[in-house]
Amino acid sequence: MNVLLLSMPDSFEHMPAIVIRMPNGALTSLAGNVDSHHRVAIADLILVQNRVRQTVTELMQKFDPQVLGLSVMTFQRRTAGRIVKLARSLKPNLKVAVGGYDPSLAPDAYADMGVDYIVRGEGEITFRDLLRALENGGSVEQISGLSYRSGKQWVHNSDRPVHGIENGEIRLPNRNARVLKGYTLMGRQVDVIETSRGCTYDCSFCSIIEMRGRNFHTYSFDRVLADIRDARDHGARTLFLVDDNITLNVRRFEALCRAIIDGGLNKLDYFVQAMTSAIATHGETLAPLMRQAGFRYVFLGIENILEGDLAFLRAAAKNTDRANGHNNGNATVKAINYLHQNKMLVVGGLIVGNPDDTRESIETNLEFARQYVDWPYIQHPTPYPRTPMTKDFVDKGLIINQRLEEYDGTTAVVRTEHLSAEDAEYMRWKAERWMKVRHLPSVLRHDFWYVLSHGPQMLAHTFRGSSLRSVLGLEDSRKTFERYKAIRKQEREYV
Ligand code: B12
């Protein structure tokens, strides 16, 4: 069968296409795990943000798919609906399947979207079985993890247990299936790899627990190294490890660093997400190994530096320094120091605008970011389907925006008890632009030619909405903020 798999074009403020266009790891993993006689084409629409309609139309004509698969996050739901409509208008008898976090956690939202199947949770085996059933005219009733339309009703089959990926059940991704080009991070070709799945923590804003429960499964190092080599052989020079929480098993992470070094794969640049507690507690041995293995940027889930906010976010445990078996308080600064001492850069993940936040508490976090992190990744709490945080915000009546396409993390869609959503977003936006500028010299040192040729565009993106009057200080920055918001609104109309 011909199968076309698409990821959505929607990106958010911290992921401007000029700087970063990353492939979706789910789709290549699906492509690597369907039966090999299928002809699969993958298109990450982030690569063609300005010509989505045209590209989808061309791909539909070129590949003439019997099955279309879409990977969707919540803020991309509206775009997904539009793409389904477009594809159906081109081929009415097309079978459409959706998967990913949003369809898995809010399947009802897809009931009237014109889709035929919803793949809930991990998709490799469910999708493979679905294609088998479609090809042979078989029944889908026994395929766990699948929801399907039966007449006017939707039937939700039982959940599929999470995969024990240790045993080789999930084959390597198929990167040959990609049909668009241009994956880059600061001008270097980028790819994603996975070494593990799952997390045992339960941060209130995270979708992972509802998606798959609290568990942690790991791929064998042989498989991970084969995946890295495959990404490299396809041209990647920078790799993003998409593991939910690779630092859950620090000894394994250290061994993985050694395996990367021993395998001669440490000339690549690696990006990874990490917990501050793990880095602070084990940094002395872990950080030098990470550096030697080629880790360059570490995304730290700091979340917030105030105890009250950490409690609300249920993120205190993962930010506690436990060196020598004692609770030594907040781990963040110690973790950052270890990373800096080992010449790695810190992407600081913070969440501001929580229910009890005041102007002062937000400013305290922004000041921390100014002082300690290399690249700010500051977001607003966003009530994604079925997270504990969503329930909290609903109970407190603080959700002020129901337009899901704006649930991108940098648009404040909730207010605090003391501050409007607009004010919280304005504070973050205003501060963050200058933090990003301060990071330019580090980037310049590493990617000189790229920054030289693209610097003006990067700055223009960071300061979208500015005018000559605002640059000269003749205009209130609120006006610039309003123009920035208007640009974002327009940008979201991808289809
Ligand atoms: C890596 C990652 C990123 C990377 C993306 C790299 C990339 N291009 O893939 C980066 C850092 C760029 C990123 C950014 C964002 N992310 Co993110 N990200 C993740 C993370 C950590 C892992 C996702 C992953 O690749 N997993 C590995 C793959 C193999 O698994 P998977 O995606 O789940 O796919 C499986 C199934 O879902 C299913 N499936 C998926 N798609 C499809 C499609 C079909 C047709 C089928 C059949 C099945 C299927 O099968 C797959 C294989 O089993 C998750 C989860 C987490 N713990 O935080 C968040 C997560 C997906 N991100 C999220 C969000 C919100 C964002 C941002 C909007 C803001 C942010 N928090 O940073 C931005 C937006 C990005 C953009 N486009 O601008 C949310 C989504 C919540 C939701 N309900 O939509 C998550 C769940 C985190 C959270 N807050 O809980 N993210």
Ligand code: SF4
């Ligand atoms: S530690 Fe990370 S992956 Fe785990 S629940 Fe918290 S935010 Fe999600």
